[in-house]
Amino acid sequence: MFETLTREADDPLLALTPLFKADPNPAKVDLGVGVYRDDLGRTPVFRAVKRAEALLLETQETKAYVGPEGDLAFIEAFWNFVAGEGRDAAGVQTVGGTGALRLAAELLRRSGSSRIFLGTPTWSNHSAIFQAAGLSVVTYPLFDVASQNLLAGEMMSTLADRAQPGDAVLLHASCHNPTGAVMDDATWAAVTEMILRKGLVPLLDSAYQGFGTGIESDAAPLRRLLDQVPETIVAASASKSFGLYRERTGAVYATSPSPATRDKLKSHLVTVGRGSYSMPPDHGAAVVRTILTDPELREDWRTELDEARQRITAMRAILAEGLSPLSPALAAIATQQGMFSLLPLDERRIIELRQRSGIYMPLSGRINIAGLNSGQAPGVIAALRAHAARG
Ligand SMILES: Cc1ncc(COP(=O)(O)O)c(C=O)c1O
Structure with a gap:
């Protein structure tokens, strides 16, 4: 065979x-x-990773499973790092940012979304991840290599002409891979307005926070969007920002103003993870949690x-x-x-x-x-x- x-x-x-x-x-x-x-x-x-690992080596008392949603203190601390304090979300620890994107795609499909709009060029794995989860990928040109210009007009006209309520839109939160192109505040505002007007679901891919202009400033557009759009998904990776590439550390978060809906969202994310790899690994998340909760x-x-x-x-x-x-x-x-x-x-x-x-x-x-x-x-x-x- x-x-x-x-x-x-x-x-x-x-x-x-x-x-x-x-x-x-x-x-x-x-x-x-x-x-x-x-x-x-x-x-x-990172020095802080080494020190956190030394602390974990001394203090860790068990290798029992972490539980299907992962390390709860990591999920909270990492969400505060990405989204800032005071925003509610249903979060689950994932196998890197890639795992977060895959769970996000599965959640979209389970919520009735069947298509995702992707500006190209984009990270070479995006299409494969979304297609593997059964979403159709609609691409549009987002960058002109010769002029190095972001094609904001193409994005807006594609979404205006073709996107239907319930479709998802992938947005790089900062530090666009592969172009480095910066989406200015006016374009973020316009795409946010389009998402609200057409009833689209933004999927924010945050994999490089801290590599643009700063930890807080890189997250500012994502946070503004979270304040305005009630239903969003954020796929976040700790691979680059904490230098933990091989530890496969990330998390996916879905937002809704309703606590009951957030509870349902979490149950779906956990179910998809459980059916794929049962439980996430511990180490990278424990390191990030240790760093983010220790001021020094x-x-x-x-x-x-x-x-x-x-x-x-x-x-x-x-x-x-x-x-x-x-x-x-x-x-x-x-x-x-x-x-x-x-x-x-x-x-x-x-x-x-x-x-x-x-x-x-x-x-x-x-x-x-x-x-x-x-x-x-x-x-x-x-x-x-x-x-x-x-x-
Ligand atoms: C834009 C983007 N999203 C997500 C990821 C996935 O990161 P991870 O290695 O944590 O799975 C990458 C990795 O290169 C990336 O460039």
Whole structure:
């Protein structure tokens, strides 16, 4: 029976890592994989995470199951981190932000939603997650690579013309992956108004809080939307903001003004999780809970996250200055936010950059700004300019 299977394609982003590893070029640069790197090219464990882990090692008394909804104190503290204090939601701990998106999609389907609107380009896994849960994905162009402009008009006209009551709309809460494009306050207000007018459900994907302009300011648009739209879903990841990638830590939250509805929402989220993996893992959530509820650890974590963001901002400024002679539109790299920007390069040039200069990025042209350090930046800029000059 298994012989009838056809092979699935490898994820092109994950396939980049072995290619990079196999390249003997000593000056090679990995701008592909989506993790934060410091100026020495490491993805360090946050100091506060190490200290929280030491505390947990000393104090943890059992490995008994955490319960189907996960660590309750984590769910609350993480919600306060994302949504601020004083907002009610039905929350469940998930297997990373990906698990949160999957549970969100299942909840949408169980609530009678059958479609989700997705601006493209977007995180390469979004469509797969929503389709796996049985939602149809409707895409619309959200970013023009050549001009580096966010296509807010396309988003508004697509939603106006095609969205039906009960449809879901995916919004990146901050630090858009893969474009870094910033949705301004007027566009957030317009899309919020559209969601209310047409009876749509926003699904906010929050995976990079703290990497844009700050922990609080990155969450401000999401929080304003929560204040105005009664029924929302938030899928939140701790992978980047706490550097816990492999611990698979996240949570999904659904809001409703009615406590009885929130109770029903939670029961559905728990049921979907129970039928998929029974219970979430403990460790990452216990670390985040420990950090967020200890003022000293929290302060230290915040300092380190601030430093990571400042490093990315500094790299953005250097790249923008170095690349804007190629195209004035690339000056936007300086004001885009988060780890990623999308370069207007065709596949031929991207492969040439790998082969001749050891610069690795996926064929989409997405670069992880945090993959670059100050020592490598001049060489990467020079190579990009040289390849462009070659035509
Ligand atoms: C936009 C976006 N959402 C969600 C995720 C999922 O994160 P996690 O690793 O926590 O599953 C990612 C990861 O890259 C992402 O870029």
